[in-house]
Amino acid sequence: MAQSNSLWNRFKANQVFWPLVALGLIMLFNALFTPNFFRLEIKEGHLFGSLIDILNRGAPLMILAVGMTMVIATEGVDLSVGAVAAISAAVATVLINPALGQQLIASDKLVENVTATPLPVVILAALFVATLCGVWNGMLVSRGNIQPMVATLVLMVAGRGIAQLITGGQIITVYYTPYFVIGNGYLAGVPFALFIVAGVSLAAWLLTRKTAIGMFVESVGINVRSSFYSGVNEKNIKLLVYTFCGFCAGIAGLIVSSNVKSADANNAGLGFELDAILAVVIGGTLMTGGRFSLLASIIGALVIQSMTTTMYAIGVPAMAAQAVKAVVVMAVILLYSEQFRSVVGRVFGRRKEVRS
Amino acid sequence: MADSDQVILTMTGISRAFPGVQALQDVDFNLRRGEIHALMGENGAGKSTLIKVLTGVEHPDSGVITLDGKVVQVKSPQHAQELGISTVYQEINLCPNLTVAENIMIGREPHRAGRIDWKAMNRQAREILLRLDVDIDVTQTLGSYSVAIQQMAAIVRALDITSAKILILDEPTSSLDAYETDQLFQVMRKLKSQGTAIIFITHFIDQVYEISDRITVLRNGKLVGVYDTDALPQLELISNMLGRIVVDLDDVSRHKAARAHDASADPLMQARGLGSTGAIDPFDLDLYAGEVMGFAGLLGSGRTEIANLLFGVDKPDQGTLTLGGQPVRKFSPLASIERGVALSPEDRKAAGIVDDLSVRENIVLAIQASRGWFRYLSSAKQSEIADKYIKLLNIVTPSAEQPVKNLSGGNQQKVILARWLATNPQVLILDEPTRGIDVGAKAEIQKLVVALADEGKACIFISSELEEVLRCSNKVVVLRDQEKISELSGDEMNEDVIMRTIAGS
Numbered sequence: 001m002a003q004s005n006s007l008w009n010r011f012k013a014n015q016v017f018w019p020l021v022a023l024g025l026i027m028l029f030n031a032l033f034t035p036n037f038f039r040l041e042i043k044e045g046h047l048f049g050s051l052i053d054i055l056n057r058g059a060p061l062m063i064l065a066v067g068m069t070m071v072i073a074t075e076g077v078d079l080s081v082g083a084v085a086a087i088s089a090a091v092a093t094v095l096i097n098p099a100l101g102q103q104l105i106a107s108d109k110l111v112e113n114v115t116a117t118p119l120p121v122v123i124l125a126a127l128f129v130a131t132l133c134g135v136w137n138g139m140l141v142s143r144g145n146i147q148p149m150v151a152t153l154v155l156m157v158a159g160r161g162i163a164q165l166i167t168g169g170q171i172i173t174v175y176y177t178p179y180f181v182i183g184n185g186y187l188a189g190v191p192f193a194l195f196i197v198a199g200v201s202l203a204a205w206l207l208t209r210k211t212a213i214g215m216f217v218e219s220v221g222i223n224v225r226s227s228f229y230s231g232v233n234e235k236n237i238k239l240l241v242y243t244f245c246g247f248c249a250g251i252a253g254l255i256v257s258s259n260v261k262s263a264d265a266n267n268a269g270l271g272f273e274l275d276a277i278l279a280v281v282i283g284g285t286l287m288t289g290g291r292f293s294l295l296a297s298i299i300g301a302l303v304i305q306s307m308t309t310t311m312y313a314i315g316v317p318a319m320a321a322q323a324v325k326a327v328v329v330m331a332v333i334l335l336y337s338e339q340f341r342s343v344v345g346r347v348f349g350r351r352k353e354v355r356s
Numbered sequence: 357m358a359d360s361d362q363v364i365l366t367m368t369g370i371s372r373a374f375p376g377v378q379a380l381q382d383v384d385f386n387l388r389r390g391e392i393h394a395l396m397g398e399n400g401a402g403k404s405t406l407i408k409v410l411t412g413v414e415h416p417d418s419g420v421i422t423l424d425g426k427v428v429q430v431k432s433p434q435h436a437q438e439l440g441i442s443t444v445y446q447e448i449n450l451c452p453n454l455t456v457a458e459n460i461m462i463g464r465e466p467h468r469a470g471r472i473d474w475k476a477m478n479r480q481a482r483e484i485l486l487r488l489d490v491d492i493d494v495t496q497t498l499g500s501y502s503v504a505i506q507q508m509a510a511i512v513r514a515l516d517i518t519s520a521k522i523l524i525l526d527e528p529t530s531s532l533d534a535y536e537t538d539q540l541f542q543v544m545r546k547l548k549s550q551g552t553a554i555i556f557i558t559h560f561i562d563q564v565y566e567i568s569d570r571i572t573v574l575r576n577g578k579l580v581g582v583y584d585t586d587a588l589p590q591l592e593l594i595s596n597m598l599g600r601i602v603v604d605l606d607d608v609s610r611h612k613a614a615r616a617h618d619a620s621a622d623p624l625m626q627a628r629g630l631g632s633t634g635a636i637d638p639f640d641l642d643l644y645a646g647e648v649m650g651f652a653g654l655l656g657s658g659r660t661e662i663a664n665l666l667f668g669v670d671k672p673d674q675g676t677l678t679l680g681g682q683p684v685r686k687f688s689p690l691a692s693i694e695r696g697v698a699l700s701p702e703d704r705k706a707a708g709i710v711d712d713l714s715v716r717e718n719i720v721l722a723i724q725a726s727r728g729w730f731r732y733l734s735s736a737k738q739s740e741i742a743d744k745y746i747k748l749l750n751i752v753t754p755s756a757e758q759p760v761k762n763l764s765g766g767n768q769q770k771v772i773l774a775r776w777l778a779t780n781p782q783v784l785i786l787d788e789p790t791r792g793i794d795v796g797a798k799a800e801i802q803k804l805v806v807a808l809a810d811e812g813k814a815c816i817f818i819s820s821e822l823e824e825v826l827r828c829s830n831k832v833v834v835l836r837d838q839e840k841i842s843e844l845s846g847d848e849m850n851e852d853v854i855m856r857t858i859a860g861s
Contacts, residue, residue, distance in 0.1 A: 212729050215717055216724075216729070218710075226706070226708055228669075229669065229699065229707045230722040231688075231722050231725035231726055232690075
């Protein structure tokens with residue numbers, strides 16, 4: 001068997017290959033069936049178009065996928081990201097609310113373009129609370145030795161209650177325009193949220209690949225006992241990834257609430273956890289932990305988002321959208337199954353490749 | 357050639373390649389009814405791959421398998437079982453969280469009224485085990501038993517497939533003591549007399565001569581030859597396996613004799629009344645720089661427990677431990693690494709290698725752990741360390757970037773040794789470092805241990821092979837029933853004394 005080390009083969013072996021294929025297929029579909037899908041326009045100095053829309057709307061999911069990737073790489077899962085995003089949104093909007101502490105929510109004061117708390121403090125407070133939620137998850141998993149799914153289920157359920165307590169059970173609307181920049185603003189013609197995505201991704205990449213953390217995360221995910229015997233502090237690694245995941249959920253919560261200009265404790269970030277897990281899975285990181293790729297997960301998030309946008313664009317009825325999405329996801333996941341690929345390969349009479 | 361009707365299995369021209377490795381190249385193999393056929397070769401010779409091809413785990417790139425005169429394509433392990441080929445693998449592949457009975461009967465549970473008949477299952481499992489003279493409570497989880505018992509359960513499970521025409525035993529005795537090995541051999545002989553063909557893979561040369569009829573030798577994925585055991589002198593077998601002049605193991609012992617530590621110095625590591633309830637009774641231990649201390653004792657005698665205590669995997673609940681005169685307060689692997697203590701653990705697969713990580717990452721893991729998260733070794737530095745030890749320990753791998761799971765058992769063991777040598781330890785504890793690896797690698801590891809002691813390091817050498825312990829050690833600690841019962845040195849250090857000490861007479 002020829003040992004080919006060509007660039008193409010190395011690329012094919014890379015974790016980003018199949019996610020890119022999936023994304024490429026969706027783009028191909030759009031190129032054929034969605035008019036003007038690839039058109040980019042500049043309106044009022046801002047970039048517009050379906051592609052920009054996908055990136056912009058996909059921003060929270062991409063950030064969540066980054067945090068979730070590291071958690072899944074340690075053979076864990078964080079089901080609470082949606083609820084934590086809601087908590088973060090609740091904290092931010094309550095702190096902005098100029099009528100804070102007053103009974104009458106619908107007062108004139110509420111709709112003024114002012115904030116009760118300086119914006120940097122608002123953001124820091126929201127992220128602090130979200131990170132604290134991550135620490136809580138991390139402590140349950142690493143110190144309490146509770147299974148990740150169970151440990152994070154606690155906050156998934158309780159988190160929405162906490163968010164409701166913070167907002168007093170109201171949907172809080174924000175009228176303070178500077179806050180809208182996070183989810184709706186533009187910087188140099190590009191949606192501001194994309195800069196946040198880039199920042200978080202870069203930070204996560206530096207944290208995992210320019211320190212030993214990435215190797216330890218993978219090592220713990222593959223064999224926790226061997227890691228322990230080798231002196232890796234597996235408890236702190238787990239604590240770190242859940243903490244970081246909470247932080248990411250906090251940012252996602254801010255973007256979402258800024259985007260819709262309100263915080264709804266019950267519905268903000270609803271279903272985020274599953275989309276984030278799906279993005280990681282599409283990105284090819286195994287649920288059993290181990291090797292991970294942040295870039296592949298981000299592409300995975302884009303696959304999900306472009307699917308959603310495509311369905312709106314070609315006019316799939318909202319009620320059918322979920323079903324169509326399910327079919328597409330199934331097709332993507334099947335692409336990953338080596339067994340399935342070899343069956344397909346045999347059907348088309350191609351020689352089965354030698355793989356380790 | 358033998359009568360063709362005697363031959364039950366023929367494998368012709370088998371080849372199989374993995375990325376960067378030609379694991380098998382045009383290998384022929386045949387097996388007769390009622391024979392015990394030893395498959396011999398160094399690590400990476402292709403023994404395991406040949407077995408995997410035979411059992412359907414791997415599919416050959418080319419070659420033909422003929423079973424009972426019919427050409428077959430073994431599609432999967434299950435298919436192999438249906439064809440009457442049963443296997444016990446080198447590493448125990450059972451579920452430690454299921455009961456012994458469940459492990460033995462899994463997939464063949466007796467049913468009654470559509471449900472599993474637990475009583476019958478437990479009874480059957482127990483009967484089967486009793487045939488091997490293993491009398492244990494089959495309703496306990498497998499994980500609660502020693503590795504030896506787990507191995508027995510794995511063997512029993514393979515044996516119990518009544519239609520087994522071919523039984524493959526891949527390193528079945530590597531974790532069994534002499535008595536248990538005898539038990540196994542009795543069963544093997546019985547099966548042989550019933551016409552079962554047995555493929556026996558082991559690194560114990562003596563066992564091959566004790567039980568096998570024929571020997572097939574592989575080297576570097578190629579067939580070296582097939583021999584009648586009676587007609588093949590041991591030395592020739594070994595040189596066939598190694599393909600070079602046999603390493604003179606006597607070198608090791610001669611070398612050792614010339615070395616004696618400075619008795620007037622203070623011990624490097626000192627334990628006083630150190631113990632952990634339920635694991636190891638309180639013991640005293642003085643380990644000097646430049647000496648190799650051997651641990652002898654049966655499985656479960658407390659050898660591994662002492663090692664785990666000294667390395668901080670387990671925490672003591674009584675006594676004191678000092679290192680270089682400093683009392684040890686923090687017991688954890690990380691703290692031990694920082695103190696200059698290293699442990700190569702007994703269970704290579706579960707506590708040693710991180711199988712999906714590369715050879716490089718496996719080697720730098722411990723040293724990086726001691727540096728913490730942020731003082732990250734540059735990739736150039738990592739490669740440098742990895743390459744150094746790959747060369748030093750003769751680790752056979754296409755590159756340092758190969759996932760360690762693609763390496764053979766002996767090379768994986770060397771990777772773990774490299775991991776610990778990279779931390780430059782003062783005290784090196786090796787728990788069964790030569791289990792399941794070939795003669796050549798064994799000799800290399802023994803030499804290495806002695807060389808390390810020469811450099812002034814202190815080593816603790818734990819092995820089930822008494823001969824090996826004696827060859828390397830200056831002192832032998834004898835353990836029985838979780839208790840240190842004796843410490844032997846000088847003339848007392850011989851197999852006879854040790855065995856009688858263990859036996860308590």
